[in-house]
Amino acid sequence: MSDTSRPAVEMAGVVKRFGTTEALRGLDLTVPAGTVCGLLGPNGAGKTTAVRVLATLVAPDRGTARVAGYDVVREAEAVRRSIGLAGQHAAVDEGVTGRDNLRLLGRLHHLGARAARTRADELLERHGLAEAGDRLVRTYSGGMRRRLDLIASLVTGPPLLFLDEPTTGLDPRGRQGVWDAVKDLADGGTTVLLTTQYLEEADRLADDIVVVDHGAAIATGPPHRLKAAIGTRISVTLAESPDAGRLGSAAVVLAALAKNGDVVADHAERTVTVVTRPGVEVLLPRLVRELDAVGVVARDVALRPPSLDDVFLALTGGAAGGTGGAGGVGAAGGTGALGVVA
Known part of the structure; x- marks a missing residue:
């Protein structure tokens, strides 16, 4: 022993x-x-x-x-x-x-x-x-x-x-x-x-x-x-192909809800995404109401807990090998707000 x-x-x-x-x-x-x-x-x-x-x-x-x-x-x-x-x-x-x-x-x-x-x-x-x-x-x-x-x-x-x-x-x-x-x-x-x-x-x-x-x-x-230090990823997918105004409105609403982290908009996928603080999921009903108030119809609102891939992206700015990758959304986590840096 x-x-x-x-x-x-x-x-x-x-x-x-x-x-x-x-x-x-x-x-x-x-x-x-x-x-x-x-x-x-x-x-x-x-x-x-x-x-x-x-x-x-x-x-x-x-x-x-x-x-x-x-x-x-x-x-x-x-x-x-x-x-x-x-x-x-x-x-x-x-x-x-x-x-x-x-x-x-x-x-x-x-x-x-x-x-x-x-x-x-x-x-x-x-x-x-x-x-x-x-x-x-x-x-x-x-x-x-x-x-x-x-x-x-x-x-x-x-x-x-x-x-x-x-x-x-x-x-x-x-x-x-x-x-x-x-x-x-x-x-x-x-x-x-x-x-x-x-x-x-x-x-x-x-x-x-x-x-x-x-x-x-x-x-x-x-x-x-x-993973907890990274926060939670929220993605909003719009119901129809949006013009720049609707996508921008959705991004503004998501940014106001998140209060930290950069919002990433993907016009081709009709999505806006942010990586934000843990616990923000309790505000999702408010998110839907505020999207509706600005005329944005959401087809899907997805909430995903952080992964080690998100941690890696936030810390190093690049994906580790051998993983499926997290797409461009992970770049939103590159705020340096981990609080665990040695």
Whole structure:
């Protein structure tokens, strides 16, 4: 059982350069023991570099990083004994069975032959791969290979697991299988640091999210708090193709109701949209009455709670990869009013 009295991961002012590229620009990060932390950001944000520093694969140029209480530079061996790491691509041997992959890893980590066999059987059973354990890995689906790679990082029972974009390239079924495995690990007390571009993945799995952009943490907090800070999206769709006057009138009414946030008008879609403060939904009956008073007939008034996509758009000004995107409406949230910026 890991020590929950101290953070599992601590990074303070970490800088890492590769030539003229500054991959990390003073990154601060704290992950409490026994939690799942989602490191969220676009390609090139510094997520993988942060994991590589924590896993002792590269040394920071400046700042400090500690894993399980150990300094990643001065106590690198102790760090390595405390972690498991699954990268972006499965690293298992496709020419042998899943069971033999795990047994070989056990022996490489100085487990005896019997202990390695027992550990392999236990992990395959716990994570739903027992029936496939004696098949060659080359016959596995992509999702099964990723799950095998994930549990291979658990052969030594590390208290802390780093997962670097573990579901990249998987179909929805494969992604769900990896999610289930991560949830099982978290329920068992393993601390997980998960890097991802998938907003839904971070929302489902993480207790806390750190949004990283250009090598620095720009926001942190539980998913519900990050989303609540964005506000609520309200869209009004007009009943008929509007002239500029009607669309403008609808925008004025919506802006007055919202009191903050820019209204975005889309003439082609006959909609006006605003991202506004939480709780404004109680004013929707008033919105309909005021639209009617200025001669605007609404075909639909839609209310949508904020998503992590909205958070990402508001913070970085661009959509994260691997998501459906939120269209142009998200630009209305770019007011910088999150209140959670690190």
